Amino acid sequence: xxxxxxxxxxxxxxxxxxxPYLLATSMLVAINYIFAAIGVNHSPHRLASSSxxxxxxxxxxxFILMVTFAFLLYVNRFLWQQRSSELGLYSMxxxxxxxLDILTVIEKVYLFIGSIVCGLVTGVIFExxxxxxxxxxxxxxxxxxxxxxxxxxxxTILYMGGFFVILMVVDLVKLxxxxxxxxxxxxxxxxxxxxxxxxxxxxxxIVLLAGAYYITLTTKPxxxxxxxxxxxxxxxxxxxxxxxxxxxxxxxxxxxxxxxFYYRPRHFIAISGMLxxxxxNGASLATICLLCSAVLVALFSSITLYAGxxxxxxxxxxxxxxxxxxxxxxxxxxxxxxxxAKNHHAKITSQTSYQATTTQNGYWxxxxxxxxxxLEHMTNKTTNSVIFVSSHDYRKxxxxxxxxxxxxxxxxSPAKQHTGQVTIAGHRYxxxxxxxxxxxxxxxxxxxxxxxxxxxxxxxxxxxxxxxxFNYRLKGSDRQHIRFENDLQAHLQLANMQLTGRYxxxxxxxxxxxxxxxxxxxxxxxxxxxxxxVIYFKQISEGYADQYRFKTMQQAGLSKRETTxxxxxxxxMVFMLxxxxxxxxxxxxxxxxxxxxxxxxFYNLQxxxxxAVAITAALMVIYLLIYGLTTRVYHQIVDNxx
Amino acid sequence: xxxxxxxxxxxxxxxxxxxxxxxxxxISFTVDRGKYVAIMGxxxxxxxxxxxxxxTLEQPTGGQAIxxxxxxxxxxxxxxxxxxxxxxxFIFQHFNLLDSLSNRDNVYLPLxxxxxxxxxxxxxxxxxxxxxxxxxxxxxFPSEISGGQQQRVAIARALIAQPDLLLADEPxxxxxxxxSAEILDLFDDVNENGxxxxxxxxxxxxxxxxxxxxxxxxxxxYHELFxxxxxxxxxQEEISDTMMTLTNGGE
Ligand SMILES: Nc1ncnc2c1ncn2[C@@H]1O[C@H](COP(=O)(O)OP(=O)(O)OP(=O)(O)O)[C@@H](O)[C@H]1O
Ligand SMILES: [Mg+2]
Numbered sequence: 001x002x003x004x005x006x007x008x009x010x011x012x013x014x015x016x017x018x019x020p021y022l023l024a025t026s027m028l029v030a031i032n033y034i035f036a037a038i039g040v041n042h043s044p045h046r047l048a049s050s051s052x053x054x055x056x057x058x059x060x061x062x063f064i065l066m067v068t069f070a071f072l073l074y075v076n077r078f079l080w081q082q083r084s085s086e087l088g089l090y091s092m093x094x095x096x097x098x099x100l101d102i103l104t105v106i107e108k109v110y111l112f113i114g115s116i117v118c119g120l121v122t123g124v125i126f127e128x129x130x131x132x133x134x135x136x137x138x139x140x141x142x143x144x145x146x147x148x149x150x151x152x153x154x155x156t157i158l159y160m161g162g163f164f165v166i167l168m169v170v171d172l173v174k175l176x177x178x179x180x181x182x183x184x185x186x187x188x189x190x191x192x193x194x195x196x197x198x199x200x201x202x203x204x205x206i207v208l209l210a211g212a213y214y215i216t217l218t219t220k221p222x223x224x225x226x227x228x229x230x231x232x233x234x235x236x237x238x239x240x241x242x243x244x245x246x247x248x249x250x251x252x253x254x255x256x257x258x259x260x261f262y263y264r265p266r267h268f269i270a271i272s273g274m275l276x277x278x279x280x281n282g283a284s285l286a287t288i289c290l291l292c293s294a295v296l297v298a299l300f301s302s303i304t305l306y307a308g309x310x311x312x313x314x315x316x317x318x319x320x321x322x323x324x325x326x327x328x329x330x331x332x333x334x335x336x337x338x339x340x341a342k343n344h345h346a347k348i349t350s351q352t353s354y355q356a357t358t359t360q361n362g363y364w365x366x367x368x369x370x371x372x373x374x375l376e377h378m379t380n381k382t383t384n385s386v387i388f389v390s391s392h393d394y395r396k397x398x399x400x401x402x403x404x405x406x407x408x409x410x411x412x413s414p415a416k417q418h419t420g421q422v423t424i425a426g427h428r429y430x431x432x433x434x435x436x437x438x439x440x441x442x443x444x445x446x447x448x449x450x451x452x453x454x455x456x457x458x459x460x461x462x463x464x465x466x467x468x469x470f471n472y473r474l475k476g477s478d479r480q481h482i483r484f485e486n487d488l489q490a491h492l493q494l495a496n497m498q499l500t501g502r503y504x505x506x507x508x509x510x511x512x513x514x515x516x517x518x519x520x521x522x523x524x525x526x527x528x529x530x531x532x533x534v535i536y537f538k539q540i541s542e543g544y545a546d547q548y549r550f551k552t553m554q555q556a557g558l559s560k561r562e563t564t565x566x567x568x569x570x571x572x573m574v575f576m577l578x579x580x581x582x583x584x585x586x587x588x589x590x591x592x593x594x595x596x597x598x599x600x601x602f603y604n605l606q607x608x609x610x611x612a613v614a615i616t617a618a619l620m621v622i623y624l625l626i627y628g629l630t631t632r633v634y635h636q637i638v639d640n641x642x
Numbered sequence: 643x644x645x646x647x648x649x650x651x652x653x654x655x656x657x658x659x660x661x662x663x664x665x666x667x668x669i670s671f672t673v674d675r676g677k678y679v680a681i682m683g684x685x686x687x688x689x690x691x692x693x694x695x696x697x698t699l700e701q702p703t704g705g706q707a708i709x710x711x712x713x714x715x716x717x718x719x720x721x722x723x724x725x726x727x728x729x730x731x732f733i734f735q736h737f738n739l740l741d742s743l744s745n746r747d748n749v750y751l752p753l754x755x756x757x758x759x760x761x762x763x764x765x766x767x768x769x770x771x772x773x774x775x776x777x778x779x780x781x782x783f784p785s786e787i788s789g790g791q792q793q794r795v796a797i798a799r800a801l802i803a804q805p806d807l808l809l810a811d812e813p814x815x816x817x818x819x820x821x822s823a824e825i826l827d828l829f830d831d832v833n834e835n836g837x838x839x840x841x842x843x844x845x846x847x848x849x850x851x852x853x854x855x856x857x858x859x860x861x862x863x864y865h866e867l868f869x870x871x872x873x874x875x876x877x878q879e880e881i882s883d884t885m886m887t888l889t890n891g892g893e
Pocket of ligand 2: 690
């Protein structure tokens with residue numbers, strides 16, 4: 001049949017475009033399937049954090065579905081450019097619009113079947129691998145996973161089918177709006193002239209970005225930190241689009257008006273070329289920039305949190321088991337501890353106990369700590385908390401004397417140092433910094449970093465608490481450790497806040513942050529694939545446009561070497577802009593993320609920097625690799641002139 | 643005074659392959675300064691190849707092309723580029739304007755490459771704009787003007803560097819007959835002002851504007867006509883007749 005012959009030959013001729021397109025759609029189908037399959041799996045539901053993990057996976061699955069749809073719509077434009085002149089030719093040769101409709105439908109059905117079949121096969125194969133990886137991250141060993149999830153299979157086919165129907169309708173509508181001649185000569189639109197509104201938007205872009213960066217730089221570890229961060233994200237999204245679309249054009253046009261500067265060989269070609277490229281690509285470059293930023297921030301946060309689990313656990317539970325009680329541990333309670341330990345064959349070691357004031361929440365105003373009391377009284381000003389410990393107990397636990405006079409204090413504050421004259425809870429102290437405190441912890445598991453204040457006498461009038469901690473040794477699996485801790489809590493009849501077991505906390509964090517890392521990696525993978533293909537198609541279309549420029553510039557007296565250099569530096573610049581923007585975004589996001597992390601009891605700045613540098617470097621390498629590979633295709637096209 | 647001299651120029655494509663194509667076999671002729679020469683021949687006769695060699699865009703595989711006592715075959719690629727922008731102007735069938743530049747900047751392009759002062763560029767453009775009637779459209783973009791207007795802009799670009807030789811490859815090939823006539827009148831005008839022109843064309847009407855017409859067949863010069871004192875109409879008939887015999891393979 002003629003139609004199939006035509007389509008087949010078209011696929012073969014445009015293999016450079018269809019091949020990578022099919023590869024990308026298949027991968028996206030696979031990732032969608034994997035995510036959906038993990039979402040319906042029952043094994044993670046037994047985890048302590050199951051609802052959080054499942055919610056995260058489901059949100060990520062929906063996000064990836066959206067990315068897939070946006071990608072399909074976007075790349076369809078490139079395919080359309082390739083197809084339209086072909087369809088125009090058929091039309092001029094006498095094909096009716098009905099025939100063209102049939103051709104379009106067949107093309108879409110082909111693409112749909114191709115991506116669904118390849119994608120689902122890949123998805124089914126790699127789903128087990130992904131699930132194994134998830135299990136590892138969550139530190140869960142007995143995950144059960146059927147080979148195929150038929151319901152998810154059906155759902156994926158349904159969604160993708162829907163997407164392709166939409167693409168088909170888009171193409172058909174376009175086809176009917178154009179006459180054969182327009183199809184045949186899909187010319188580049190003339191450069192637009194911009195009014196004052198455009199300039200205003202460009203300025204607004206800069207203002208929005210500056211505002212966003214101001215917010216992230218001044219974020220304090222308050223409850224509002226996260227919502228501040230989200231505001232900053234919205235501002236960055238809007239600002240980046242405006243800056244890439246309008247700001248770049250305004251800057252270049254300004255340079256163009258500087259005649260002495262503009263009319264020099266290098267500047268002349270670079271500025272006019274960049275202007276054209278930015279006019280055509282502003283929006284997609286902004287999109288690439290934001291996608292890269294999202295990948296960087298998502299990976300950065302999830303990986304630092306995951307890598308910092310050990311630190312955080314230590315802050316929640318400085319010993320294997322920590323109990324907080326109103327009175328010192330009674331003999332009866334001690335008996336319960338010992339009998340439960342015996343049942344579980346656990347050996348209890350290094351038990352300590354001390355008295356401290358309960359956590360006092362508030363905020364610092366200069367050297368004054370404004371005390372608001374317990375957590376119920378916190379407001380959106382609350383940023384800190386303090387705990388008083390007597391120098392007597394300090395000596396008892398650390399074995400070192402504190403050597404304090406009554407008006408002196410040692411302050412251990414991991415977030416921000418406080419020394420000199422300070423006033424806390426109505427008492428003035430001459431404070432010295434304490435750089436280490438082995439038993440420092442966060443008894444309320446709150447978002448406010450507690451500072452420990454060592455003084456000779458606990459201030460009167462503040463409620464007191466008794467902190468008892470011990471380590472234990474137990475031969476057995478993680479599960480048995482957890483069972484022991486839970487048993488202990490049950491028999492002592494203590495609330496969750498009163499008894500913290502290290503294995504429990506570890507397990508909770510692992511499942512929570514492990515799920516985050518998993519979602520982060522999968523999303524990055526999806527975004528990475530789409531970004532790659534977008535860059536690839538950009539290179540192809542730029543290549544075709546540059547072919548002609550190349551020739552003309554050489555005729556006007558530019559040597560081949562100069563032409564190549566100037567065009568390649570433009571292409572490189574266009575592709576480096578988004579990644580540079582993404583790294584800048586990450587740099588400004590880090591201060592705010594750090595404040596949010598502080599609330600999650602994470603203070604390890606060095607680890608943060610290491611992770612930031614590592615993922616930035618990794619992204620750069622991958623990006624340049626993609627650039628290098630796609631540039632080869634670009635060269636093939638451009639050098640193909642004579 | 644001789645401006646251009648070709649001695650036994652030869653050009654073979656794919657010399658090392660199993661199917662070498664000899665586009666030019668043996669071409670010799672000279673052009674004096676201020677002359678207006680047309681080159682005609684069937685499709686595939688080697689006209690564009692010849693023009694590209696004179697334009698330093700291609701190198702001859704044999705013989706010599708000498709412009710202004712410079713052997714074009716001896717130029718390195720970078721030197722050729724510089725030579726091109728200093729001594730040659732081009733006009734093509736498809737105008738070849740850069741879509742990223744405004745018409746004004748398209749015209750300025752050769753001067754910018756020669757590092758000319760912006761004030762001088764504006765000064766040089768002034769008379770050209772008047773003569774070519776492009777003052778109204780000079781600040782638009784190529785995609786916003788008609789084909790004839792684009793060709794005028796291209797002519798301005800070719801002339802602004804005050805080249806020794808103006809090369810045109812079927813400059814009216816993509817234009818309707820009225821616009822073609824306008825462009826050809828412009829060429830006459832330009833030539834009367836002392837500009838040497840070498841034009842490749844398919845149309846006898848276009849060739850009849852030139853003072854001399856060379857006919858190429860199978861990579862050699864087949865015949866040569868001078869206008870002399872003939873009227874343009876008579877001369878055009880003579881050109882048509884020559885093309886006819888050339889096409890029919892007669893002597
Ligand atoms: N790059 C090339 N490689 C191989 N052969 C070529 C190349 N360029 C031209 N030719 C061959 O050289 C011969 C002369 O080509 P040329 O373009 O000079 O013809 P022309 O006289 O300009 O024809 P037309 O009037 O159709 O433009 C033709 O046979 C053509 O196929
Ligand atoms: Mg030709």
